Amino acid sequence: MAVDLPITLRKGKAKAILESSVDSALLAIEIYNKPRTAFRSEGYIAMMVIAWTKLFHAYFQATIGDRYYHKHSNGRFKTKDGEKLAWELSACVRKYGDLSEAVKMNLKFFIQLRNKIEHRHINKKEVDVAIFGECQSFLFNYENFLIKLFGDGYALHESLVFALQLSHIRSGQQVLANKSALAKDVQNVKKFIDDYRNSLSEEVFNAPEFSIKLLAMPRVSNTARGDLAIDFVPLSQLSQEDMETFDQVTALIKDKKVKVEGSNVGKLKPGGVCEAVNEKLVNEVITTTHHGWIVRVFNVRPKGNADDPFETDTRFCHYDEPHDDYLYNDAWVDFLVSLFQDGKLSLDQIRAVRFSQGEIGLEPDDYM
Structure with missing residues (x-):
């Protein structure tokens, strides 16, 4: 509304x-x-x-x-x-x-x-x-x-x-903290x-809504005595010349964020799915057996002997050919959490569907 x-x-x-x-x-x-x-x-x-x-x-x-x-x-x-x-x-x-x-x-x-x-x-x-x-x-x-x-x-x-930084005095506690x-x-x-x-x-x-990035630089000259020691200025208010200077400085001193190409980053096996879901549930606990029922009921992946193992619901699952198994993503975890938290289906209902209808699945869209 x-x-x-x-x-x-x-x-x-x-x-x-x-x-x-x-x-x-x-x-x-x-x-x-x-x-x-x-x-x-x-x-x-x-x-x-x-x-x-x-x-x-x-x-x-x-x-x-x-x-x-x-x-x-x-x-x-x-x-x-x-x-x-x-x-x-x-x-x-x-x-x-x-x-x-x-x-x-x-x-x-x-x-x-x-x-x-x-x-x-x-x-x-x-x-x-x-x-x-x-x-x-x-x-x-x-x-x-x-x-x-x-x-x-x-x-x-x-x-x-x-926090005020003590850069030259290192106590035994600081050394232990580093270790x-x-x-x-x-x-x-x-x-x-x-x-x-x-x-x-x-x-x-x-985006500043995810993480505020700050650059602290000392003022070494032409500093009025009434100036703040630290001044926060939105990037949008900087002149083009200041922006160019800022970019040059940050290119020298910032930690580089390196993206490394990886395989199956962020994907979960059934055990990982159950662990992630159970962390967010209060009155339900699902096991890999339950997960097997749910996967069959919603037809997110084919049977093990299917002619085309790649025929998955790609919103939630994909086939990992080198390892010959199936992996799931965060969207699948969120779907399962919502399924149980909002009372849309119970484990008993899923079990009944699984054993009464075999491989005939329900439509995930009907429960989202």
Whole structure:
């Protein structure tokens, strides 16, 4: 339905949810900017995910009412600990729909990274440095979306500060932190970050909505005493001469983003699909056996003895000829998550279709 934006809230549940969202964002900023915060990335990401989720919930409460909850196939609400199970952030993004690709990819990045950081024992400082640009965009996007939905009165006017750098004094703790960068868990997280960035198009990767890129340069002459030590200037406001100078400097000092051609990058085997889906589900757990049923029911790939093994539903699956097996993509994971979270089909229903109709499949489009 069409909604006039921004929405005016005076009192009630939507306003309470929105105020909780803003409080979560402000707490995220406070956590990030405290100099002695031990779990900066974890705390900031966790609170910003809550802030984004509650922001969507406030919007849905104001526009569609109390209907942003997962349901079983029989129409009853799913519950957890006696409470109705509300749409999580990934579901909110899908339901809202009207976000730019760069904003969506920034959100997806933090939803996935949160799980990786929370389940690993690493020195978080290395991660803090690696994702500062994405963290800044995570906040800017939130504030822009907040203002778009509910008006300028909710603007945060906050930002993340730079940490002061001690370049010459190295303590024993810093040396140990550098050594920990070689730990397997840190390397796994860094590999995820690199792989995710390399999977993006140039347009999305370079968009400030995905990651803010900053260049800090000291002013060594002609500097007025009242000038700010750091000044943020949008690239669009630079002159052509300044842009040319900027390009020359960044060509010399920036880390080069190298794209390496690879085979089956980002593709998943059935076990990987099940793991990715189960991370996002609450009341359902699927196994590779269940996955085999679902694949047959929706006919996303042919039988093992098919004359043409390449006859797959290429939206979700493709045949890997060198290894003679089938691989699946993120769209297939999202489809399965939506299938179960929204109560469109249950495992019992899928099993019944599988054994009653054999290889006769259902149409994925009917469940999207």
